[in-house]
Amino acid sequence: MNVETKDLPIAENEVNISSVEQAREKEMPARSPRRKNARTIRAMLMIGLCVLLLVVTGLAVFGFTRSARLQAKIDEQNKQLTAQSEQLQTKESEKDALQQQNDTLKSEKDTLQKEKDTLKKEADALRSQIALKKQQQQGNVQAAPQKPAITVAAPSNGSRxxxxxxxxxxxxxxxxxxxxxxxxxxxxxxxxxxxxxxxxxxxxxxxxxxxxxxxxxxxxxxxxxxxxxxxxxxxxxxxxxxxxxxxxxxxxxxxxxxxxxxxxxxxxxxxxxxxxxxxxxxxxxxxxxxxxxxxxxxxxxxxxxxxxxxxxxxxxxxxxxxxxxxxxxxxxxxxxxxxxxxxxxxxxxxxxxxxxxxxxxxx
Ligand SMILES: [Zn+2]
Missing domain, CATH: 3.20.20.370 (Glycoside hydrolase/deacetylase)
Known part of the structure; x- marks a missing residue:
């Protein structure tokens, strides 16, 4: 009997427990699907957030790398342009120098030409003088240009x-x-x-x-x-x-x-x-x-x-x-x-x- 009595409370306990569980289980069906949904949503949100984070990070990394590469390219092009413009400036100044040289040569040439002309005239004058002297020596003429004016019997004129x-x-x-x-x-x-x-x-x-x-x-x-x-x-x-x-x-x-x-x-x-x-x-x-x-x-x-x-x-x-x-x-x-x-x-x-x-x- 004892056993039975002892057993009873246990059974009773068991009954109680199971009843609690049953009661819980009776309550559970109302709560459990919601929780599951919330967990799923949370998990999905977390995953979404992670994915978003990954994407953003990836994009940021990609953007950074790309802009760094572009910047490098721009820098290089800038360098090239600077070098080219320096070259151009050098060439420009070389051209100016050549132009100046050309001008100098031209004016030197003009000067030489003038000197040449002067010398030529002098040589001509000398040659003429020599020719005149020769003729004078041959007794043809006296110093001709120094001669007095040729005299002509002029007609009377009045004021006509x-x-x-x-x-x-x-x-x-x-x-x-x-x-x-x-x-x-x-x-x-x-x-x-x-x-x-x-x-x-x-x-x-x-x-x-x-x-x-x-x-x-x-x-x-x-x-x-x-x-x-x-x-x-x-x-x-x-x-x-x-x-x-x-x-x-x-x-x-x-x-x-x-x-x-x-x-x-x-x-x-x-x-x-x-x-x-x-x-x-x-x-x-x-x-x-x-x-x-x-x-x-x-x-x-x-x-x-x-x-x-x-x-x-x-x-x-x-x-x-x-x-x-x-x-x-x-x-x-x-x-x-x-x-x-x-x-x-x-x-x-x-x-x-x-x-x-x-x-x-x-x-
Ligand atoms: Zn004629």
Missing amino acids: PLVALTFDDGPGPYTERLLDILKEQGVKATFFMLGNRISRYPDLVKRMEAEGHTLGNHSYDHAYLSGKSSATVSANLENCNKQIRNLVGHNAAVVRFPYGAADQTAKNAAAAVDMPVIYWSVDTLDWKYRNVDSILNISFGKSGIRDGSIVLMHDIHKSTVDAMPEMIKRLKAQNYQFVTVPELLTLRRGGMVPGKVYGSAYP
Whole structure:
């Protein structure tokens, strides 16, 4: 019985316990699913958080590494750019230095060129002097440029305006008619003739001399005589003078170099044979237009004939000779006195110095 009694409480206990458990179990079904859910959510949240942390960390690490790499790249590029710009600066300064050198060389070259020109001129002058001295030693001339002015019996002038008509490149087929016109009008002129034409018109040359015109030298063959040797120029002038001399017994009184081209050597050669060098102040351009009206328009235009003019024309053109009667008529109407070049320069300049250049005799 004892056992049974002893056993009973146990059984009772057991019953009690189990009843508690049962009671608990009865309560449990209401609580347990919620807990499980909460645990699951917590766990998931934890996992999510961990994953997020991992991702963020990864991203941060990745970003950091990447930006460090980019920074390094940028730094390197910056370095390269700096180096390039330094190179450019160096090159720029090298270029400047070269430019300066170039400038220096250029100015040195200019200076040398000037010196060379000066030396050349000096050499030319010396050569001319030597040539003159040689001629003087041969007894041809005295110190030509120092000679007194050539004296010409000047016509009485009063206060009339003066004009010197000059005719180049002849004699030619129209020269005889020109001489007729000049004679009829009582006009004196100056003829700058070519040596190689004189032999074809010997009578006309003698007539010019007889009728008071001045005989001028225009070279033998219309050669360009600037830049030529003293011997060449002298020989050419002499070839023309010889022709004139053979007909009238003396050289030409004046020279007009073809194209108006005379350097110092040429002037010295002229001086050596007593000839002043004559240019002009009115160019009628008769050789160009070959037209009476244009000759007259130029002669009486703005920069035309005035007191003291030396007028350039060419008696080898028909139109030039055709223009003469009207030109003379108009000049006479303006009270002009027609003189030869030596007369003009004697009246206005007191004479002519051999080798000296005269282009006009304006008051
Ligand atoms: Zn000419």
